[in-house]
Amino acid sequence: MPLDASRNSLVLPILGFLGERPAHAYDLATRLRGRYAHLSATRSTVTTLLKSLHRDGLVEAREPGQVGNRPPRTEYELTGPGIACFRAKVESGLRDTPVASVDFALAVAYLGSLPADRAVALLSARAERLAGEQAALPDGSVAMTELDTLEHAYWHGLVAAELAWIATLLTRIRSAELAWAA
Incomplete structure (x- = not known):
């Protein structure tokens, strides 16, 4: 875990x-594993993060409650x-993260929490930033074989795929094909 x-x-x-909805660490860890199986979300990590978020004033702890015979849990x-x-974080994840990053995918998961016009912007x-990055990517060297420069094709492919996906999503948002919460 990063120091910050x-x-x-x-x-x-x-x-x-x-x-x-309010939740306790165990519930959050279970939901994280269920929705984001590719992330490592142990209960201890979630608990540590919740304590840090609480210390920073981003979340508030409720008095520990007990349900049935289970131990009391702080929500x-x-x-x-x-x-x-x-x-x-949603805005930064959409705007600033590298191509094909977990942080971009997580920001996309919460795209609907923003107004549609802000999401489009x-x-x-x-897309504009990625197009500039794609234009700056090297194509490989004439002195090298294609096999020696496969990573260039890989990065071009990743950027092109993300740009195409974003273009399709923008079209769907602008046309109201993608239902947006009020």
Whole structure:
């Protein structure tokens, strides 16, 4: 985990889940594993992140509650600053993350939390940035064989695929084909 816990990729979905409803660490870890199987989300990591988010004022802890014979569990809920942090993380993830990154995929998961026009603006800016990055990618060297420069084709393919996906998504948002919450 990064020294600055707010930079951990799990923070965005934790804040997103807490925006849906208050939850305790075990519930959050279970939901994270269920929705984001590609992420390592242990209960201890989630607990550590929740304590850090609490210390930073982004989540508020409720008095531990007990259900049945289970041990008491502290539930957490988002604060005003936590909501602002969540939105900033979604925007940053859409705008600033590298191509094909986990942080971009997590931001896309919460795209619907933004107004449609803001989502369009952020995705358009990302597409413009990626097109510039794609233009700057080397094609390989004439002195080298294709086999020696396969990574260039790989990166071109990744950027092209993401640009195509973003273009399709933008078309769907602009045409209202993709249902957007009010």
